[in-house]
Amino acid sequence: MAFELLTPDEMAEADRLAIAAGPVDGIGLMRWAGGAVAALVLKRFPAVRTVHVLCGPGNNGGDGYVVARLLAETGVAVRLVATGAPRKGSDAALAAAECAIAVEPLAAFAPETGSIVVDALYGAGLSRPLDGDVVQAITRTAAAGVPVVAVDLPSGVSGVSGEVLGNAFAATLTVTFARKKPGHLLYPGRALCGETIVADIGVSDATVAATAARSFENDPSWWRPHFPSPAKDAHKYSRGHVGVFSGGPSATGAARLSAMAAARAGAGAVTVLSPGASLVANAAHLTSIILRRSDTLQDALAFFDARKPEVLVYGPGLGAEPEVGRFALELMSVAEGRFGALVLDADGISSLSHRRAAFFEVRKRGQPALVLTPHHGEFGRLFPEIAANGSLSKLERARAAARRAQAIIIYKGPDTVIAAPDGRAAINTNGTPLLATAGSGDVLSGIVAALLAQRMPAFEAACAAVWMHAEAARRFGPGLIAEDLPLALREVVAGLSG
Ligand SMILES: NC(=O)C1=CN([C@@H]2O[C@H](COP(=O)(O)OP(=O)(O)OC[C@H]3O[C@@H](n4cnc5c(N)ncnc54)[C@H](O)[C@@H]3O)[C@@H](O)[C@H]2O)[C@@H](O)CC1
Numbered sequence: 001m002a003f004e005l006l007t008p009d010e011m012a013e014a015d016r017l018a019i020a021a022g023p024v025d026g027i028g029l030m031r032w033a034g035g036a037v038a039a040l041v042l043k044r045f046p047a048v049r050t051v052h053v054l055c056g057p058g059n060n061g062g063d064g065y066v067v068a069r070l071l072a073e074t075g076v077a078v079r080l081v082a083t084g085a086p087r088k089g090s091d092a093a094l095a096a097a098e099c100a101i102a103v104e105p106l107a108a109f110a111p112e113t114g115s116i117v118v119d120a121l122y123g124a125g126l127s128r129p130l131d132g133d134v135v136q137a138i139t140r141t142a143a144a145g146v147p148v149v150a151v152d153l154p155s156g157v158s159g160v161s162g163e164v165l166g167n168a169f170a171a172t173l174t175v176t177f178a179r180k181k182p183g184h185l186l187y188p189g190r191a192l193c194g195e196t197i198v199a200d201i202g203v204s205d206a207t208v209a210a211t212a213a214r215s216f217e218n219d220p221s222w223w224r225p226h227f228p229s230p231a232k233d234a235h236k237y238s239r240g241h242v243g244v245f246s247g248g249p250s251a252t253g254a255a256r257l258s259a260m261a262a263a264r265a266g267a268g269a270v271t272v273l274s275p276g277a278s279l280v281a282n283a284a285h286l287t288s289i290i291l292r293r294s295d296t297l298q299d300a301l302a303f304f305d306a307r308k309p310e311v312l313v314y315g316p317g318l319g320a321e322p323e324v325g326r327f328a329l330e331l332m333s334v335a336e337g338r339f340g341a342l343v344l345d346a347d348g349i350s351s352l353s354h355r356r357a358a359f360f361e362v363r364k365r366g367q368p369a370l371v372l373t374p375h376h377g378e379f380g381r382l383f384p385e386i387a388a389n390g391s392l393s394k395l396e397r398a399r400a401a402a403r404r405a406q407a408i409i410i411y412k413g414p415d416t417v418i419a420a421p422d423g424r425a426a427i428n429t430n431g432t433p434l435l436a437t438a439g440s441g442d443v444l445s446g447i448v449a450a451l452l453a454q455r456m457p458a459f460e461a462a463c464a465a466v467w468m469h470a471e472a473a474r475r476f477g478p479g480l481i482a483e484d485l486p487l488a489l490r491e492v493v494a495g496l497s498g
């Protein structure tokens, strides 16, 4: 699959393996990389008058020297600006030696209207915040408003985390090599890359696989084989039964949103488990969804034993009172032999923040399968040490939390990360600000539950749910409210099942 994400270290490993396997060598990869960038510059900016190529001291700069040479050979006016000479004997030094254009100092660099800038200052090797002449070059480029084509990554953007080290170019186009890096997909890096294109530089799929990369861009192509479709002889319970716990009389809508989403995402039966005080409110709004009174753990146990739900959703609309956390722990304790998976969302997560030790103790069993769907604030409440660790990217934070809680983590946001305890993690890329609307998280928890109830493996189910949720929002478009999402899922499910 071409959806692996490589950290800069994994990419360096892939380069090493490709060179070791031959026949391509380091300068060969660099020529291929520079050639891809030059070709895209010509294709995207056919009328450009001057191209300023900015080269740094490492291999990113080496790519830049190749770009400058190739563009000049095609007749483009190239001005070559460099900071620091490449290390003697390096591939970059070889590329620089092959480029006969006079070098101008970075300190004097100021692009003019009508020109474009190729940023080959720093890529995967960025190791500290940018400063001095580089920051001035970024400021002057932004002031001139000229397009920037970034080689591998906009200088200043961390390939590991997408964070900005000091300052960064805002690119129109970023051309990276072999595979995207997490920094292309995590914010703010994603916004600073502009359009990101992956160019082939002769690193084979087998070489990428040999790096044992465990991060992916979320894409239907790799989880669709697991996407459930009902058997010909299906009956409603064989299509999976989801139970959703409802909140009190003034907070019942969240559970119904989750329940409707679960039904639209293919669960054969969905039951709302409602406190007695909320029965009337729920009954007034539910038709195909089953309604059952549940005030106590005994009530819930009676339901499990009688109706055998596969998956429960606990959290939407419940309030963050201590007893909500206690009940969540009790559910996990009694799960064995009763239900297979639990989706904890919203208040179901926040309410555990005062019972963290007990929660992590219960999770040592690894049962039931657990999916947690925190946004940033909820994540910080349940995993404060991980959230406070500034050296971790969002991808690594989600991964650490997944391991700690022995759970699938859906760490929500514009760059939602899905992580599994076995180390796999994915970054979602079809998100939309339309989803920033009340109740949209409740819908997501229902979709996850429905896919789990239909026996989709948990990591793939979580990735599919996140993608479907965003896809439904995109299809519906502006004006979306959470109530629209379950029906909008219909087309998305049809597209995946077809
Ligand atoms: N064979 C390979 O490894 C290939 C590498 N390629 C290119 O090589 C790049 C990686 O090359 P490198 O590992 O040399 O890394 P870079 O060229 O990104 O930067 C490394 C140099 O910059 C210095 N540096 C880091 N941060 C700095 C800062 N904030 N201020 C000043 N100096 C700083 C480092 O000390 C080092 O000298 C990739 O991004 C890609 O463009 C491509 O040519 C494909 C082949």
Ligand SMILES: [K+]
Residues within 6 Å of the ligand: 060, 119, 120, 121, 122, 123, 150, 151, 152, 153, 154, 155
């Ligand atoms: K760059």
